[in-house]
Amino acid sequence: QVQLVESGGGSVQPGGSLRLSCTAQGNIFSINAMGWYRQAPGKQRELVARITHMGTDIADSVKGRFTISRGNSENTVELQMNNLKPEDTAVYYCNAEGYTDDDDFGSWGPGTQVTVSS
Numbered sequence: 001q002v003q004l005v006e007s008g009g010g011s012v013q014p015g016g017s018l019r020l021s022c023t024a025q026g027n028i029f030s031i032n033a034m035g036w037y038r039q040a041p042g043k044q045r046e047l048v049a050r051i052t053h054m055g056t057d058i059a060d061s062v063k064g065r066f067t068i069s070r071g072n073s074e075n076t077v078e079l080q081m082n083n084l085k086p087e088d089t090a091v092y093y094c095n096a097e098g099y100t101d102d103d104d105f106g107s108w109g110p111g112t113q114v115t116v117s118s
Helices: none
Strands: 003-007 010-012 018-025 028-039 046-052 055-058 066-070 076-081 090-100 104-108 112-116
Touching: 003 090, 003 104, 018 028, 018 090, 018 112, 028 076, 046 066, 046 076, 055 066
Parallel strands: 010 112
Antiparallel strands: 003 018, 018 076, 028 046, 028 090, 046 055, 066 076, 090 104, 090 112
């Protein structure tokens, strides 16, 4: 069982910054993809940014404002969010896919609220 531990999030004014962090814990052999999705009220969950073995995927709506990077551990990713806008308000979910010693896995974190409002 792989669990994702999220931190960061909160409330900020437009133009502000926040940093999200996610760490995968468990009997992990390898991670193929890890990153962040978000879901605003009444909308579908959408990809924000993720790191895969092929590179980095990032949504057009956040390009130039958000940066995803690996943390100190290979099982950690961080999302730096700058110049936040009200439309960035959503619950942000960490996601990871890969393999444990005996199976594949796909896990979601519990979600963390990001609110951008004046």
